[in-house]
Amino acid sequence: MKAVVYRKYGPPDVLKLEEVPRPVPNDGEVLVKVHAASLNAYDWHLLRADPFLVRLMGGGLLKPKSTILGTDIAGRVEAIGGKVKQFQPADEVFGDTSAAGNGGFAEYVSVPERFLAPKPVNLSFEEAAAVPMAAVTALQGLRDKGKIQPGHHVLINGSSGGVGTFAVQIAKWFGAEVTAVCSTGKMDLARSLGADHVIDYTKEDFTRNSRRYDLIFAANGYHPIAAYKRALAPGGVYVVAGGSMAQMNQAMLMGPLMSLVGGKKMGIMVAKPSQKDLMILKELLEAGKVVPVIDRQYPLVEIPEALRYLQEGHARGKVIIAVAG
Numbered sequence: 001m002k003a004v005v006y007r008k009y010g011p012p013d014v015l016k017l018e019e020v021p022r023p024v025p026n027d028g029e030v031l032v033k034v035h036a037a038s039l040n041a042y043d044w045h046l047l048r049a050d051p052f053l054v055r056l057m058g059g060g061l062l063k064p065k066s067t068i069l070g071t072d073i074a075g076r077v078e079a080i081g082g083k084v085k086q087f088q089p090a091d092e093v094f095g096d097t098s099a100a101g102n103g104g105f106a107e108y109v110s111v112p113e114r115f116l117a118p119k120p121v122n123l124s125f126e127e128a129a130a131v132p133m134a135a136v137t138a139l140q141g142l143r144d145k146g147k148i149q150p151g152h153h154v155l156i157n158g159s160s161g162g163v164g165t166f167a168v169q170i171a172k173w174f175g176a177e178v179t180a181v182c183s184t185g186k187m188d189l190a191r192s193l194g195a196d197h198v199i200d201y202t203k204e205d206f207t208r209n210s211r212r213y214d215l216i217f218a219a220n221g222y223h224p225i226a227a228y229k230r231a232l233a234p235g236g237v238y239v240v241a242g243g244s245m246a247q248m249n250q251a252m253l254m255g256p257l258m259s260l261v262g263g264k265k266m267g268i269m270v271a272k273p274s275q276k277d278l279m280i281l282k283e284l285l286e287a288g289k290v291v292p293v294i295d296r297q298y299p300l301v302e303i304p305e306a307l308r309y310l311q312e313g314h315a316r317g318k319v320i321i322a323v324a325g
């Protein structure tokens, strides 16, 4: 099969399109013919081993352990391993392969069935591939860490990227009053996703106005953690999913201490692939409550270019890789 392979850490140029053996599904695994994949910042963190922690946390100390990137996939079941209960050949599925070593930048990938769910019937493979990691991150960040409630005033910083476009819609579905923060050219997008208020971060610093939020979900950008705390209402929660390394480090190191005083919770989240959450999202997508926003689409061979684009940090929704027709 064709796959985009990397045998050493580095910039997108280390990725090569190669012929490699097709995986064989083990017990509990499903072989998926990949129709589409989507990019996540996670892919280039693994590609570059940046942060260095990637090497220590199972990525491979000197060179990558798994040589095919690609977390989010949508495709058709080609074959099943022993003991697979939920899927059969020809089923259409989508899922997040990050906990199983990735492998989505290829014509086939073998994935434990617990990381897959039936593809939403109303979505194309490209639209379905946009969903898993970004939407599950938004859902888990708002619901599990953020304890979102109807009527909450919720601010999404970084509202126009992969995670943010889902976060705005999911927060609306929870019944929150949503403020989206993005740049000038993306304000219309945020409004079209249901945001009640939109702040242009190039013109206004939301941490310096008088509004206060019950929940701030930071998907991108940077503000010092003290500024986020200032922008929270009494009892408010700040959840950081992504953004600059400084932002992540501050939340990880100082968040627990800052949560001890002042009655506000400050913390970081790490999303976990979840079949249950994919099923929740499938329902929301089929009901039209959540719609994937697709920025661009690239063929498999142009993954290096696609990753360079994503790493610029200004995608409008998700970047898709069309693998098979």
Ligand SMILES: NC(=O)c1ccc[n+]([C@@H]2O[C@H](COP(=O)([O-])OP(=O)(O)OC[C@H]3O[C@@H](n4cnc5c(N)ncnc54)[C@H](OP(=O)(O)O)[C@@H]3O)[C@@H](O)[C@H]2O)c1
Pocket (backbone or CB within 6 Å): 040, 041, 042, 133, 134, 137, 157, 158, 159, 160, 161, 162, 163, 164, 181, 182, 183, 184, 186, 201, 219, 220, 221, 222, 240, 241, 242, 243, 244, 269, 270, 271, 272, 310, 313, 314, 315, 316, 317
């Ligand atoms: N914790 C987890 O488990 C988890 C899971 C998934 C992703 N993440 C992290 O979450 C972050 C976001 O992921 P993503 O897929 O949404 O990335 P993305 O698609 O690359 O995000 C791009 C968006 O970020 C916005 N942005 C850039 N600078 C900004 C700023 N200063 N203020 C507000 N928005 C800004 C851009 O909007 P403009 O063009 O308008 O600037 C663009 O729309 C990444 O750091 C990723 O590593 C974490």
